[in-house]
Amino acid sequence: MNDPERAMLLSVHPRFATAILAGSKTVEVRRQRVAAPPGTPVLLYATAPTMALVGMARINSVHVASPKEVWSAHCAQTGITRREYDTYMSGATQASGLMLTDPVSFDEPVSLSALRAGGTFHPPQSYRYMKSDDLRQVVEAGPVVASALREVLGDLVPA
DSSP states (O other), X not given: OOOOSOEEEEEEOHHHHHHHHHTSOOEEEESSOOOOOTTOEEEEEETTTTOEEXXXXXXXXXXXXXXXXXXXXXXGGSOSOHHHHHHHHTTOSXXXXXXXXXXXXXXXXXXXXXXXXXXXXXXXXXXXXXXXXHHHHHHHHOHHHHHHHHHHHGGGSOO
């Protein structure tokens, strides 16, 4: 397996996290340019009311273009309506469509309180990259997900 340099922590609404993990939503859209290489692991943080790491996926590719072009290419895979998309993208000049693959649900989500028990943990507004120190905190907070993380992230996850 190709060990990635980093993992992405992606905040999504619970309904989108559920759809991504079920495989019915395969494209996540963002208002800014996302530069992540294919194979980048993505940890899915479901926002309120769930407030927990619920699973993971991988980036297959990223399509950066105008909001209109991203919608035209991926509307059927986004899991949102055109109205929701237009509202979200209002004022944006660029959009990114993250094509996600290999979703894995965690048997036991890792709650925000568990993540914060090991130090300062702040879920991102949109997304952020995680290095090994961040991942160590996740593993310590949710030992039940440690093996799943190690399987996907390899040496990036400390033992």
